[in-house]
Amino acid sequence: xxxxxxxxxxxxxxxxxxxxxxxxxxxxxxxxxxxxxxxxxxxxxxxxxxxxxxxxxxxxxxxxxxxxxxxxxxxxxxxxxxxxxxxxxxxxxxxxxxxxxxxxxxxxxxxxxxxxxxxxxxxxxxxxxxxxxxxxxxxxxxxxxxxxxxxxxxxxxxxxxxxxxxxxxxxxxxxxxxxxxxxxxxxxxxxxxxxxxxxxxxxxxxxxxxxxxxxxxxxxxxxxxxxxxxxxxxxxxxxxxxxxxxxxxxxxxxxxxxxxxxxxxxxxxxxxxxxxxxxxxxxxxxxxxxxxxxxxxxxxxxxxxxxxxxxxxxxxxxxxxxxxxxxxxxxxxxxxxxxxxxxxxxxxxxxxxxxxxxxxxxxxxxxxxxxxxxxxxxxxxxxxxxxxxxxxxxxxxxxxxxxxxxxxxxxxxxxxxxxxxxxxxxxxxxxxxxxxxxxxxxxxxxxxxxxxxxxxxxxxxxxxxxxxxxxxxxxxxxxxxxxxxxxxxxxxxxxxxxxxxxxxxxxxxxxxxxxxxxxxxxxxxxxxxxxxxxxxxxxxxxxxxxxxxxxxxxxxxxxxxxxxxxxxxxxxxxxxxxxxxxxxxxxxxxxxxxxxxxxxxxxxxxxxxxxxxxxxxxxxxxxxxxxxxxxxxxxxxxxxxxxxx
Amino acid sequence: xxxxxxxxxxxxxxxxxxxxxxxxxxxxxxxxxxxxxxxxxxxxxxxxxxxxxxxxxxxxxxxxxxxxxxxxxxxxxxxxxxxxxxxxxxxxxxxxxxxxxxxxxxxxxxxxxxxxxxxxxxxxxx
Numbered sequence: 061x062x063x064x065x066x067x068x069x070x071x072x073x074x075x076x077x078x079x080x081x082x083x084x085x086x087x088x089x090x091x092x093x094x095x096x097x098x099x100x101x102x103x104x105x106x107x108x109x110x111x112x113x114x115x116x117x118x119x120x121x122x123x124x125x126x127x128x129x130x131x132x133x134x135x136x137x138x139x140x141x142x143x144x145x146x147x148x149x150x151x152x153x154x155x156x157x158x159x160x161x162x163x164x165x166x167x168x169x170x171x172x173x174x175x176x177x178x179x180x181x182x183x184x185x186x187x188x189x190x191x192x193x194x195x196x197x198x199x200x201x202x203x204x205x206x207x208x209x210x211x212x213x214x215x216x217x218x219x220x221x222x223x224x225x226x227x228x229x230x231x232x233x234x235x236x237x238x239x240x241x242x243x244x245x246x247x248x249x250x251x252x253x254x255x256x257x258x259x260x261x262x263x264x265x266x267x268x269x270x271x272x273x274x275x276x277x278x279x280x281x282x283x284x285x286x287x288x289x290x291x292x293x294x295x296x297x298x299x300x301x302x303x304x305x306x307x308x309x310x311x312x313x314x315x316x317x318x319x320x321x322x323x324x325x326x327x328x329x330x331x332x333x334x335x336x337x338x339x340x341x342x343x344x345x346x347x348x349x350x351x352x353x354x355x356x357x358x359x360x361x362x363x364x365x366x367x368x369x370x371x372x373x374x375x376x377x378x379x380x381x382x383x384x385x386x387x388x389x390x391x392x393x394x395x396x397x398x399x400x401x402x403x404x405x406x407x408x409x410x411x412x413x414x415x416x417x418x419x420x421x422x423x424x425x426x427x428x429x430x431x432x433x434x435x436x437x438x439x440x441x442x443x444x445x446x447x448x449x450x451x452x453x454x455x456x457x458x459x460x461x462x463x464x465x466x467x468x469x470x471x472x473x474x475x476x477x478x479x480x481x482x483x484x485x486x487x488x489x490x491x492x493x494x495x496x497x498x499x500x501x502x503x504x505x506x507x508x509x510x511x512x513x514x515x516x517x518x519x520x521x522x523x524x525x526x527x528x529x530x531x532x533x534x535x536x537x538x539x540x541x542x543x544x545x546x547x548x549x550x551x552x553x554x555x556x557x558x559x560x561x562x563x564x565x566x567x568x569x570x571x572x573x574x575x576x577x578x579x580x581x582x583x584x585x586x587x588x589x590x591x592x593x594x595x596x597x598x599x600x601x602x603x604x605x606x607x608x609x610x611x612x613x614x615x616x617x618x619x620x621x622x623x624x625x626x627x628x629x630x631x632x633x634x635x636x637x638x639x640x641x642x643x644x645x646x647x648x649x650x651x652x653x654x655x656x657x658x659x660x661x662x663x664x665x666x667x668x669x670x671x672x673x674x675x676x677x678x679x680x681x682x683x684x685x686x687x688x689x690x691x692x693x694x695x696x697x698x699x700x701x702x703x704x705x
Numbered sequence: 706x707x708x709x710x711x712x713x714x715x716x717x718x719x720x721x722x723x724x725x726x727x728x729x730x731x732x733x734x735x736x737x738x739x740x741x742x743x744x745x746x747x748x749x750x751x752x753x754x755x756x757x758x759x760x761x762x763x764x765x766x767x768x769x770x771x772x773x774x775x776x777x778x779x780x781x782x783x784x785x786x787x788x789x790x791x792x793x794x795x796x797x798x799x800x801x802x803x804x805x806x807x808x809x810x811x812x813x814x815x816x817x818x819x820x821x822x823x824x825x826x827x828x829x830x831x
Contacts, residue, residue, distance in 0.1 A: 432744075432747075432748065433744030433745075607727065607728075607731065608724070608727075611720070611723055611724060611727065614720070614723075615720045615724075618719070618720055619720075640763075640765070643763060643792055644717070644718055644763075644792065646792050646814075647718070647721065647761075647763075647790075647791070647792025647814035647815075648718045648720050648721045648724075648792075648814070650792065650813075650814045650815035651721055651724055651725070651814045651815070652720070652724055655815075658815060
């Protein structure tokens with residue numbers, strides 16, 4: 061092996077004879093040798109000369125070699141430099157201590173010259189490789205970072221004009237058109253959608269390939285997830301006159317811990333494919349439990365099938381079974397590649413069985429752990445698009461530096477009861493809002509003069525100073541990366557929409573936030589109205605154990621809050637929720653000795669079960685009055701005391 | 706002071722928990738740990754290994770009996786006696802509910818606390 065003359069060896073020994081001997085030995089093979097006769101001197105040389113290896117004596121005055129080594133190992137700049145102890149201490153305990161202190165090797169004096177050189181050479185070689193390794197890691201991290209940056213900005217640059225293309229097509233489609241024109245518009249709408257789908261898929265794939273996919277481990281309710289996948293795809297299936305069914309084998313636990321987002325993505329892809337290639341047929345999703353920690357999913361269709369020789373090919377990027385398929389069925393050909401990568405990341409495998417013209421079955425396995433909590437079954441249906449009638453007038457401020465985007469959003473909102481003002485940067489937005497506050501703000505993020513993050517922060521500050529309720533601020537950005545969402549939320553935004561924004565999404569978001577806002581105001585007003593007690597009409601008086609006295613004010617306050625919530629449930633016609641609320645209040649009221657209150661809640665529970673809204677309303681107002689007028693006398697119950705003692 | 710009976714109480718209503726804790730600890734021989742989070746129930750009971758668990762039957766998302774069965778299925782917790790608490794039945798109805806052999810008793814939230822204490826004593830001294 062060639063020895064590079066640039067390698068520097070530091071020898072540390074308090075004995076001058078030893079130093080000289082070592083120096084001669086090492087210089088004979090072309091190392092640069094530097095020497096120190098104390099730990100202090102050694103530290104100085106390490107800092108200034110960064111040696112490639114250190115030969116360290118143990119017994120020295122002031123600081124011994126073990127301590128010096130421990131100190132070096134704690135310093136990030138020097139911890140990698142190999143240290144060889146060179147000492148006359150030959151007991152096992154010393155040798156062990158040397159390695160425990162972080163030493164790379166241990167040589168007992170008197171040393172053998174050939175052996176010393178061989179060990180020095182080996183350690184220097186390893187050190188060189190370690191440094192090279194670190195350098196390459198740093199380079200590849202940098203490369204991967206710039207690739208991500210590139211993708212982020214590409215995605216942003218493409219999405220912005222695409223936003224206008226898809227959006228304007230949507231607006232155009234709602235104007236009076238001839239059949240022929242309508243046909244053209246629908247072609248460029250669907251072309252826009254495909255382009256967007258491709259961009260999303262490419263982004264997804266590159267994130268996976270860059271190893272940026274971090275798996276989560278979340279408890280969730282598996283049947284709910286499957287139902288939501290089906291409900292997303294059921295419209296498409298209905299168009300194809302097909303039907304999707306779910307079969308969950310009885311040995312599959314409903315509550316599991318895994319990554320629900322990824323699992324949903326895989327299922328949407330596979331079930332979406334199955335639906336796409338099936339007409340007048342049935343798509344069957346089945347789940348079995350292979351073992352205690354593996355789920356086996358299968359998605360069966362009776363579509364066109366895939367010939368044997370193409371079955372492996374379809375998992376490769378941009379490949380469908382043949383180009384005719386692409387023309388007929390569309391799609392990017394990235395979906396299955398993404399599925400395969402995701403399944404592998406999740407510790408499973410994916411494969412298929414298929415007979416041309418009969419259909420295909422895709423299988424994949426996924427590892428899971430049993431859930432440690434009890435995730436609830438949730439609603440599978442996505443929120444329906446709001447109709448214009450239920451929207452009430454509101455003032456909206458739209459902030460975007462791009463005129464096309466502003467026009468598009470204004471067009472989306474033109475037949476709604478909203479009044480729209482626009483601003484073209486953050487500063488204008490802040491000024492306009494201070495002038496007269498709005499009910500809701502759409503905030504673009506990347507703008508000149510003042511960006512959306514800063515504008516949002518300033519608006520929040522101003523609201524706070526003025527004692528105003530927080531206005532819903534919805535960030536609009538063409539960035540599809542999760543970290544941008546986080547940054548928006550951190551700066552104070554209430555929600556986040558990714559461009560291109562669809563009309564429906566826009567309306568849904570507005571109505572969601574305006575309703576939330578209204579509920580908050582209603583509740584405040586209501587809370588005010590009940591905090592001034594109505595005149596006492598009945599003489600509701602109860603006697604309670606004196607010991608309860610300190611718990612009662614909080615109990616009453618909580619029940620008043622419960623009454624507000626029950627009223628809300630009636631308003632939103634959620635009688636099931638009302639029934640539950642009444643049930644809980646009933647139990648607790650009884651426990652506290654508020655028998656009448658508990659009994660009224662029992663009636664309310666029954667009224668809610670029988671959907672008797674009128675009676676329920678009466679009962680809630682009886683509860684309200686009761687909570688305001690009840691008089692409590694505290695006594696020391698003699699008999700109870702003797703019982704409990 | 707004799708040995709304390711250690712109880713873990715699971716009820717989604719904070720007021721109910723506070724009250725029961727006060728009433729039961731007032732006897733001077735019971736210690737109560739409670740949680741209003743049903744999803745923490747199992748982990749707390751596993752950790753505390755109490756002398757008795759009191760479970761509310763009707764909580765959002767989970768039935769107390771589901772927690773009870775999970776406890777019964779686990780060797781480390783299967784021996785812990787369980788007492789169910791419910792607002793589902795009036796005190797009269799609860800008394801009339803036939804309780805099969807070996808089944809955990811059910812006490813209505815409307816029952817006087819003495820009845821609950823008696824049931825606790827009954828389960829922990831046998």
